[in-house]
Amino acid sequence: MKNSLTNDAVLQQLKSEFGEAIMSSENPFDLLTVEVETSKCKDIIGWLKTNPELQINYLTNIGAVHYPDLRGRELAMVYHIHSLVNNFRIRLKAFLSIDRPEIDSIVDLYAGANWMERETFDFYGVIFNGHPNLKRILNEDSMDYFPLRKEYHLEDATREDKDDRFFGR
Amino acid sequence: MTNLENNTAANSSEFLSDETIDGTITTLNLGPTHPATHGIFQNVLKVDGEKILSSEQTVGYIHRAFEKLAERRPYNQITPITDRLNYCSSPINNMGWHMTVEKLIQADIPKRAQYMRVIIMELARIADHLVCNSVIGVDTGALTGFTYVFQEREKIYDLYEEVCGARLTTNVGRIGGFERDFSPRFHEKLKDFLKTFPKVLNEFDSLLSRNRIFMDRTIGAGPISAQRALDYSFSGPNLRAAGVDYDVRVMNPYSSYEDFDFIIPVGTQGDTYDRFQVRQEEIRQSLKIIEQAYNNLPEGSYKGDVPEFYLPPKDDVYNNMEALIYHFKIVMGETAIPAGEVYHAVEGGNGELGYYLISDGGRSPYRLQFRRPCFIYYQAYPEMITGQNISDAVLTMSSMNVIAGELDA
Amino acid sequence: MGKIEDLQVINGEGYQLGRLEKVVAAARANSVWPLPFATSCCGIEYMATMGSNYDLARFGMERMSFSPRQADLLIVAGTISKKLGPILKQVYEQMAEPKWVLSVGACASSGGIFDTYSVLQGIDRVIPVDVYVPGCPPRPEQIIDGIMKIHDMVRNEPLRRRYSDEYKSLLNKYEIEGNEE
Incomplete structure (x- = not known):
């Protein structure tokens, strides 16, 4: 199936619609990657969904990345959205500060975002405003840290039979 | 039996206002160790008699921290982690990962290796769908089909063993292709499999497909509309059963899928029976793909030219300086990779299996996220079973093919 | 029925003698x-x-x-x-x-x-x-x-093993209550 949309055309449309909220863009491996303003993220996803021409309305994935070195924008939210009609994929990024990791939930746009957002909360502690049931999903409720942030260890802390020197800890 | 008209999953709330059967609402704990759940999931059901009013899910009982683990491992040591995602079809996960890395390093893979991959991946799809469909049979009370097709699954395991030596968690192939060409015994066994399996499949089909009991139990059980399925980001056979012809193999062909002629089966109701039929047809299509790939298997090499990732032959290691260096780097897991960001999706046993890889140029990924189809579509489960009977809920779960390893990462 | 190891069975007219422990163990082992x-x-x-x-x-x-x-x-x-x-x-x-x-x-x-x-x-x-x-x-x-x-x-396994102090202390280690005699 051929792409009927081009990266440039979609980017132009986004820019003319949202102007300043589209902060930067690149095309790694032909996948349009757009960095957007955090507060406008939900609006943009909603616009992409309802736009009759683009029809970018299949949520592929939500994830987060932790960059401890980027001051004030430590957490990156990454949305992969797909247009099944036009066979066009787009990746949206919104950066959050680790002190106030808050972003609007998109559960009312995509029912499937529910668990993806809960997982992101579980792993990175991102707060999704407006999420109906924001609690841990994979880890125990009693867990008191967000394990996928870079500062936390991977290994189980209770192992005694492993010599740290041989396991790079 | 359930009422078909009322069961469009979207209007779940209207069941809550229905008159109760005997005026009492019971709470039923389905799981986490319930035998009918095929894995460790918990569903707290509110039931009125047999009718399910609501359900609350708990998952994460086998959370193994794949994504964190992947941040600590060199690229070729991540393949064994992907094995354990959807362990019913490990080779698809392995090769999806290999293709992701190959995309990042922009390696050229020879046609032969691509076709070989297609053969193995389609075998894996058959194995995956066989488990799912036979387990639907078990849950409707037909154990015969299960024991029967498990013999055939053993043959697929034999084929895996010829290629890589393992049965279930295969770790098959390398970044760059395969570690060796198909052995003569593999060719023999594959020919034998292609000859005998269609008969077995037809027999299995005739056991269930038009079986009155099976049809009564499965038609109308756990339906979902196409619109809701898309809303929930369904993919794979479950989405196709709801009537959307989305298949990554066709939409974004990888590994030369564009060379093969096959159809995407779709259902209409999105219920258990449709999911069963879609999987049955997909097994047939997979056989067709394997036949095409095998009969047109191109000449050439079974591996691409990626010396940084592909372990050199032992002879070279002893006699060739460069090979020794590569060997050392690969074994120690110190291969650097270009920085970049890549998303690659393959059609796994359960749907779009995506790999979102961010490399910062180091020895292991900066971030690797798996798009796990199970995790995403299992959240629609309460909506699908509301208003159904408890026994239908069990069927719905097995027909969705919820694999705990994939779900819980 | 499987092989009953070490079980000395004395056969006679109308009776069979064997160690109860072994008979019980054999029965258990063959129908786990x-x-x-x-x-x-x-x-x-x-x-x-x-x-x-x-x-x-x-x-x-x-x-x-x-x-x-x-x-x-x-x-x-x-x-x-x-x-x-x-x-x-x-x-x-x-x-x-x-x-x-x-x-x-x-x-x-x-x-x-x-x-x-x-x-x-x-x-x-x-x-x-x-x-x-x-x-x-x-x-x-x-x-x-x-x-x-x-x-x-x-x-x-000896018949009395599950009542032994050794077994009880094993269970205690896991904070599981054993059975009372």
Whole structure:
């Protein structure tokens, strides 16, 4: 199936619609990657969904990345959205500060975002405003840290039979 | 039996206002160790008699921290982690990962290796769908089909063993292709499999497909509309059963899928029976793909030219300086990779299996996220079973093919 | 019925003499009711073991007991996370004595490759284990071998073992209450 949309055309449309909220863009491996303003993220996803021409309305994935070195924008939210009609994929990024990791939930746009957002909360502690049931999903409720942030260890802390020197800890 | 008209999953709330059967609402704990759940999931059901009013899910009982683990491992040591995602079809996960890395390093893979991959991946799809469909049979009370097709699954395991030596968690192939060409015994066994399996499949089909009991139990059980399925980001056979012809193999062909002629089966109701039929047809299509790939298997090499990732032959290691260096780097897991960001999706046993890889140029990924189809579509489960009977809920779960390893990462 | 080892049977007209302990043990060993606690990959291999090619029913294990109350052997196949640990312990506590535990696969035995924050590093941290089967996942032959080892243990277990102080102190170590005499 051929792409009927081009990266440039979609980017132009986004820019003319949202102007300043589209902060930067690149095309790694032909996948349009757009960095957007955090507060406008939900609006943009909603616009992409309802736009009759683009029809970018299949949520592929939500994830987060932790960059401890980027001051004030430590957490990156990454949305992969797909247009099944036009066979066009787009990746949206919104950066959050680790002190106030808050972003609007998109559960009312995509029912499937529910668990993806809960997982992101579980792993990175991102707060999704407006999420109906924001609690841990994979880890125990009693867990008191967000394990996928870079500062936390991977290994189980209770192992005694492993010599740290041989396991790079 | 359930009422078909009322069961469009979207209007779940209207069941809550229905008159109760005997005026009492019971709470039923389905799981986490319930035998009918095929894995460790918990569903707290509110039931009125047999009718399910609501359900609350708990998952994460086998959370193994794949994504964190992947941040600590060199690229070729991540393949064994992907094995354990959807362990019913490990080779698809392995090769999806290999293709992701190959995309990042922009390696050229020879046609032969691509076709070989297609053969193995389609075998894996058959194995995956066989488990799912036979387990639907078990849950409707037909154990015969299960024991029967498990013999055939053993043959697929034999084929895996010829290629890589393992049965279930295969770790098959390398970044760059395969570690060796198909052995003569593999060719023999594959020919034998292609000859005998269609008969077995037809027999299995005739056991269930038009079986009155099976049809009564499965038609109308756990339906979902196409619109809701898309809303929930369904993919794979479950989405196709709801009537959307989305298949990554066709939409974004990888590994030369564009060379093969096959159809995407779709259902209409999105219920258990449709999911069963879609999987049955997909097994047939997979056989067709394997036949095409095998009969047109191109000449050439079974591996691409990626010396940084592909372990050199032992002879070279002893006699060739460069090979020794590569060997050392690969074994120690110190291969650097270009920085970049890549998303690659393959059609796994359960749907779009995506790999979102961010490399910062180091020895292991900066971030690797798996798009796990199970995790995403299992959240629609309460909506699908509301208003159904408890026994239908069990069927719905097995027909969705919820694999705990994939779900819980 | 399988072979009864070390059992001296004296046959006479109308009677048969043997050591009660051995007879009971033989009866137990040849009709072990397993409770499959299959969580992940190893569970699929366990299904293959139950299937027609490997056929667990040959060993008197035709009946899977999905209720812990009627089970003799707890087969833990697959990763047990920390979230699941208490549940596994509860299932073990619900089983009636005498009971045995078979730990199938590297994950159940030691955490395996998953030395991570969420995985229990071996089920022997919450319940006592009788036989460990290595492998990731083990082949069905290995699982069967593990089961044969369990059979050996069952055959040779003294009748009074479950009341011994040694056994009680083992259970106490796991904070599980033993049975009263």
